[in-house]
Amino acid sequence: MARIGALEAGGTKMVLSVGTPEGEVLEREEIPTQGPQDCVDRMVEWFGSHNVDALGIGAFGPTGVNPSSSSYGKILETPKTAWRHFDFLSAFKPLGIPIGYDTDVNVACLGEVTYGSCKGLDTVVYLTVGTGIGAGVMVSGQLLHGMLHPEAGHILLEIQPGDEGNCVCPYHDRCFEGLAAGPSIEHRWGKKGFELADRPEVWDLESTYLAEGISTYVLCYSPQRIVLGGGVMKQTQLFPLVRKKVLENLNGYLVTPELADIDSYIVEAGCKGDQGVLGCIELGRRALEAARA
Amino acid sequence: MARIGALEAGGTKMVLSVGTPEGEVLEREEIPTQGPQDCVDRMVEWFGSHNVDALGIGAFGPTGVNPSSSSYGKILETPKTAWRHFDFLSAFKPLGIPIGYDTDVNVACLGEVTYGSCKGLDTVVYLTVGTGIGAGVMVSGQLLHGMLHPEAGHILLEIQPGDEGNCVCPYHDRCFEGLAAGPSIEHRWGKKGFELADRPEVWDLESTYLAEGISTYVLCYSPQRIVLGGGVMKQTQLFPLVRKKVLENLNGYLVTPELADIDSYIVEAGCKGDQGVLGCIELGRRALEAARA
Numbered sequence: 001m002a003r004i005g006a007l008e009a010g011g012t013k014m015v016l017s018v019g020t021p022e023g024e025v026l027e028r029e030e031i032p033t034q035g036p037q038d039c040v041d042r043m044v045e046w047f048g049s050h051n052v053d054a055l056g057i058g059a060f061g062p063t064g065v066n067p068s069s070s071s072y073g074k075i076l077e078t079p080k081t082a083w084r085h086f087d088f089l090s091a092f093k094p095l096g097i098p099i100g101y102d103t104d105v106n107v108a109c110l111g112e113v114t115y116g117s118c119k120g121l122d123t124v125v126y127l128t129v130g131t132g133i134g135a136g137v138m139v140s141g142q143l144l145h146g147m148l149h150p151e152a153g154h155i156l157l158e159i160q161p162g163d164e165g166n167c168v169c170p171y172h173d174r175c176f177e178g179l180a181a182g183p184s185i186e187h188r189w190g191k192k193g194f195e196l197a198d199r200p201e202v203w204d205l206e207s208t209y210l211a212e213g214i215s216t217y218v219l220c221y222s223p224q225r226i227v228l229g230g231g232v233m234k235q236t237q238l239f240p241l242v243r244k245k246v247l248e249n250l251n252g253y254l255v256t257p258e259l260a261d262i263d264s265y266i267v268e269a270g271c272k273g274d275q276g277v278l279g280c281i282e283l284g285r286r287a288l289e290a291a292r293a
Numbered sequence: 294m295a296r297i298g299a300l301e302a303g304g305t306k307m308v309l310s311v312g313t314p315e316g317e318v319l320e321r322e323e324i325p326t327q328g329p330q331d332c333v334d335r336m337v338e339w340f341g342s343h344n345v346d347a348l349g350i351g352a353f354g355p356t357g358v359n360p361s362s363s364s365y366g367k368i369l370e371t372p373k374t375a376w377r378h379f380d381f382l383s384a385f386k387p388l389g390i391p392i393g394y395d396t397d398v399n400v401a402c403l404g405e406v407t408y409g410s411c412k413g414l415d416t417v418v419y420l421t422v423g424t425g426i427g428a429g430v431m432v433s434g435q436l437l438h439g440m441l442h443p444e445a446g447h448i449l450l451e452i453q454p455g456d457e458g459n460c461v462c463p464y465h466d467r468c469f470e471g472l473a474a475g476p477s478i479e480h481r482w483g484k485k486g487f488e489l490a491d492r493p494e495v496w497d498l499e500s501t502y503l504a505e506g507i508s509t510y511v512l513c514y515s516p517q518r519i520v521l522g523g524g525v526m527k528q529t530q531l532f533p534l535v536r537k538k539v540l541e542n543l544n545g546y547l548v549t550p551e552l553a554d555i556d557s558y559i560v561e562a563g564c565k566g567d568q569g570v571l572g573c574i575e576l577g578r579r580a581l582e583a584a585r586a
């Protein structure tokens with residue numbers, strides 16, 4: 001049976017795994033994300049010595065994901081200067097195996113569609129609300145890339161009254177990520193999110209921003225389901241608040257069976273936190289299938 | 294050679310055409326949009342007597358565009374009560390020919406990709422700013438449907454200072470369409486758009502709203518190009534203002550060759566106003582091709 005390598009390349013850690021084409025994880029190792037010269041050789045060696053037949057990589061962005069572009073597989077303009085313009089995909093070419101490459105959030109979306117909360121669907125948004133806000137998007141079964149890849153975490157929102165000056169994004173003064181990701185919560189309230197669990201005003205405001213962003217995604221992508229993951233969503237009291245406020249924002253304009261069952265429409269991630277790894281396995285499996293076709 | 298019928302079914306008029314698979318329009322007739330009982334038989338007869346081998350329909354929404362759904366081809370919850378729940382597509386089945394069915398804005402997007410400003414691209418947004426605001430979206434060569442179809446004209450924007458209370462959407466108090474479509478301009482300034490051509494403050498405010506909506510589309514869809522059409526965009530002084538303000542909103546966060554050439558990124562429609570008809574022809578041509586395959 002084929003062995004599929006999976007590399008979830010995040011901003012803080014790299015998760016290396018080997019799995020079966022059915023999504024069973026056989027082996028796993030984590031290493032901290034340092035500069036590429038410190039960890040890439042080690043990762044290539046790891047996959048080489050673990051006998052994988054194909055590899056799926058989900059990389060932090062911005063990164064080139066369009067196979068016909070010269071930036072394919074490269075890390076682009078990132079605050080992590082050591083990684084800037086690093087040709088990440090090419091580093092794994094010596095393995096001589098088929099490789100699939102996409103963004104971290106797109107592979108998480110793929111994981112949810114293949115093994116998680118969105119099985120059987122083809123148009124889906126996976127939103128992570130953690131250190132940043134990022135959306136992985138599948139449309140008609142295809143992961144959305146376009147010009148670059150979606151950066152839907154940076155859409156502009158309306159600042160809530162009294163919350164002026166609290167956007168922490170260095171680029172924007174009222175973007176979704178800057179107002180609602182983990183660091184903005186810490187900036188606004190002076191404590192980390194998990195320390196604020198019993199402060200209802202924190203999650204009321206947080207859910208207002210989440211609902212505005214998600215309402216925009218509902219209207220723009222027309223997804224069949226939206227999955228919310230990431231550290232901040234561990235505050236599960238957010239889910240009912242977000243659902244209620246999304247419906248208030250839409251105000252009856254959209255009438256669909258999906259929205260009529262909002263608890264099944266805006267849902268928790270379904271892969272026990274492993275949507276990234278499982279999505280990488282599926283990406284590698286698809287690369288192998290394509291190479292054999 | 295095949296003759297392709299095209300029906301652009303708009304809220305105020307129906308445009309019936311016959312074209313070649315190469316997009317040459319051979320015949321055309323317009324009739325006002327009345328209730329279905331008043332015009333549908335006549336349209337079926339028209340296409341029947343014009344010897345078409347296939348038909349492409351671009352219909353006003355909301356309408357079912359997902360072939361696997363029971364609402365496929367039906368008009369949904371519309372203010373036009375006579376059309377509510379009308380099975381539009383089925384009315385044309387007696388013609389016994391292959392039929393393609395999509396929304397008016399999606400066919401316009403298809404027209405622009407096939408014959409207009411977006412030839413050779415596969416991920417594109419067509420935005421109409423007219424009586425309403427609607428976005429037709431193609432992702433990786435496929436028109437976006439999902440749960441229903443995008444209703445990206447109703448995303449929420451930030452109200453500009455002094456403009457409170459001017460959103461004319463019956464559902465939302467600060468949505469893009471309610472703040473920036475033709476009727477909102479007329480409501481705000483007391484005159485129709487074409488009468489306000491020499492009032493710079495009108496187009497300054499209009500371009501601010503357009504730029505916020507378009508910035509959201511850039512971030513969410515990551516399109517390779519955005520085409521702006523519809524009556525309001527006849528005020529072509531809007532284009533440079535919108536381009537400048539979109540770049541200001543993004544504030545250097547996205548670095549791509551496309552955005553570096555913003556004049557080629559946010560562009561006028563390229564089908565001489567015929568993107569809807571030409572898109573219907575292409576939709577019909579594809580239906581014929583699929584039926585013959």
Ligand SMILES: Nc1ncnc2c1ncn2[C@@H]1O[C@H](COP(=O)(O)OP(=O)(O)O)[C@@H](O)[C@H]1O
Nearest residue numbers: 130131132182183192193194230231232234235
């Ligand atoms: N239980 C929690 N409640 C609220 N916020 C949390 C919780 N756990 C983590 N976070 C916040 O989520 C962010 C980390 O997100 P996470 O998804 O774990 O990682 P990353 O986005 O870096 O991959 C931090 O800002 C952290 O404060």
Ligand SMILES: Nc1ncnc2c1ncn2[C@@H]1O[C@H](COP(=O)(O)OP(=O)(O)O)[C@@H](O)[C@H]1O
Nearest residue numbers: 423424425475476485486487523524525527528
């Ligand atoms: N030259 C113009 N300048 C400004 N606004 C215009 C102009 N022409 C039409 N409009 C406005 O555009 C709207 C009609 O849009 P149009 O795209 O022509 O039709 P529809 O959206 O109904 O298909 C009206 O609100 C009208 O006032």
Ligand SMILES: [Zn+2]
Nearest residue numbers: 154169172175
């Ligand atoms: Zn931002």
Ligand SMILES: [Zn+2]
Nearest residue numbers: 447462465468
């Ligand atoms: Zn609205």
